[in-house]
Amino acid sequence: MRDLVAGMTYLAQGQRWVGRNRRQWGFGLLPGLITLVGYAAAAVxxxxxxxxxxxxxTPFADDWGSPWVGLFRGALMTVxxxxxxxxxTITFTAVTLLVGQPFYEALSERVDLAEGGGAAESGLPLWRELxxxxxxxxxxxxxxxxWGVLLFALGFVPVIGQTVIPVLGFLVSGFFLAEELTAVALQRRGVPLRERLRLLRSRKLLTLGFGVPLALLFLVPFVAVFVMPGAVAGATLLVRNLMGEETPEPSGEPEQGVPQPPAYW
Known part of the structure; x- marks a missing residue:
């Protein structure tokens, strides 16, 4: 449970960091606003x-009597x-990070410099990084x-489809949301996607503690735009923990028996 609390703390620390650096937060709003306009149109x-x-x-339900067809299709609408x-939630983060790649990478570097006195650099040209x-x-x-197709199919299962599956959906969203955000700092450290996923799986509670609250926040209209810069800053602090760098874990020690991963430079 310490890792779960630590993940939440990193999210809060990231928001505090950009709160102390208002200029960086202001520039970080622009990519999110651009992406939000496109997503709002798609939502309509x-x-x-x-x-x-x-x-x-569900053409097979056309001949069902009332109220069963309404209840069935209403449940499927929920799923x-x-x-x-x-x-x-995942695609918004991915698109926003892509649109704001130069800014978010610079923001992540500044967090590294503020916390540890040094920051890794990929050494790649911008087009290559993009x-x-x-x-x-x-x-x-x-x-x-x-995962979405699988969860949608499981949504047909009575009771479980309307209770357990939505919760599992938030856990999956939180994990991959954390992956997208930590990718900014981990790519600078030369860590490829497969190794990033392995790192996050090695500390699942830490990852979910960071990603799931963020996924819930992203459900509130416009919140994603305002928390994205702080989420990138918090993800950088999370990466420093995963890589065994200088920033201490904000709550307790790492889980017993979980080895600390090596750095990939």
Whole structure:
């Protein structure tokens, strides 16, 4: 449980860091605002077509009597919007990080310098960093889409589909959201996607403690735009813990029996 609390603390520390550096926070709002406009337009379209989509996907229920067809399709609408929320949360972060790549990388470097006196540099040109970021974000989104399809299918299971599955969806969203945000600092350290996923899995509670509250915050309209700069700062602090660097864990010691991963320079 210490790791779970520590993950939440890193999220709060990141928000405090940008609160002390208002200029960096202000510039960090621009990528999120640009992305938000596109997602708002997509949400309007989805709201109009969701009923038709669920009806098209369940033609076998057309002959069901009332109220069963309404209850069944209403439950599926809940699962459908849950899957959409999970996917939109991850994709919003990925798109915002891609749009704001130069700023967020500079922000992450400043956090490293403030905390440890030094910051890793990838040494790659900007176009190369953007290409790697886009390619690895796409690979993450494929994994998220697979989880989304699986959870949507499990949503057909009575009771579990409307209780356990939404909770599992938030856990999956939180994990991959943390992956996207920590990628900014880990890419500078030369850690590829596969190793990043291994690092995060080695400290699941720490990762979920950071990512799940953020996923819940992202459900509130416009909140994602305002917390993104602080989320990047907090993710950098989280990375310093994962890599065994100088920043101490804010709450307790690492879980017993979990080895500290080596640095990948």
């Amino acid at each position: 379209v989805l709201a109009f077509w969701a009923d038709d989509f669920v009806a098209w996907a 459908f919007f849950g899957a959409v929320l999970m996917l939109s 290409w790697i970021s886009a390619r690895e974000s796409l690979a993450v989104l494929v994994r998220v889409a697979v």
